[in-house]
Amino acid sequence: MKKEILKKLYAHTEEETDILNGRNTVDQNIYTDDKNFVIDRDKFLLPEQMISVRKHTRFIDFPLHKHNYIELQYVYKGNLTQVIDGKEITMKEGELMMLNQVISHEIKAAGEDDIIINFIVKPEFFQYIFSLADIDNVIFNFIMSTIYSNSTKGEYLYYKVSDKGSIKANMEKIIMELYEPNITSSISIKLLVGLLLVNLIKHSDDIEVYSADNYEKKLSLDILKYIDEHYEEGSLAAISEQLNQPDYKICRIVKKYTGVTFKQLVQETRLNKAADLLMRTSLAVTDIMQAVGYENITYFYKIFKEKYTMTPHEYRKMIEQEHYQTN
16 A cells, blocks of 8 residues: 555544544534434535545444445454444454445444545446346345345345455555546446455355344344253343343244244243153153243143143153054
């Protein structure tokens, strides 16, 4: 990177100077006129511009926001920590993230040596990659979905490519063209971004794909796994703490993906485990009841019979008879 550009990247901007002098909130007027804090590309792009670059403002927490463009974050030096849908992500030097216009995120305060470059990109900028339409990859699908879909799902692609020298070199060339534009920069940037996308496609194994729906599905699997492993406790508070998600969100996701309530799911899991123990072990019914998390024998018999139409003793006897008949 040229020394002149490095000086610009490390120098304090006017906004950063105000923060260091005591300002403790982000001046939203710099970014948007929207009271809902949707960062406006027109604040940073001229009408004829398709792409621009801006250094992320350091020294202050950046509150929850969206933007009306595709944002590409690049960690040039240091780290970047942000929170997306309750998940804290720390990006390392050399890593990238591409976010669509719908996603909401907040960013933790960056330090003096954390240099993050934000690319502000109109979705139309990527239309020239239609020549890649025969390639089925997450980057192409993300961009095409962003341009043509009316989806309201927040999505991002997280490129964990800090060890890929070719991508770093490519990014530095793009930054130089944007910081020191010339008569051929418009064409050069398109070619460089095209080369960047090809490089990223080559390293698709290093991409973490997120959408609000995908994240919920993953979270639902985490919930099911946790319940399967900790069914005897069956505590909503415990699973909420373990997964760092509020109680109401756990309950909503369970209902959405299983069709039953959290309490019903825990009960179903416990009864399945009880039936398995009745089949595989010679433990007393009271011991099995306690092993799966129940203390009241009358209640246990009641709900077991509701599910299996027979008592635990009758269930075990049926299994023994079936085993005897098959041997």
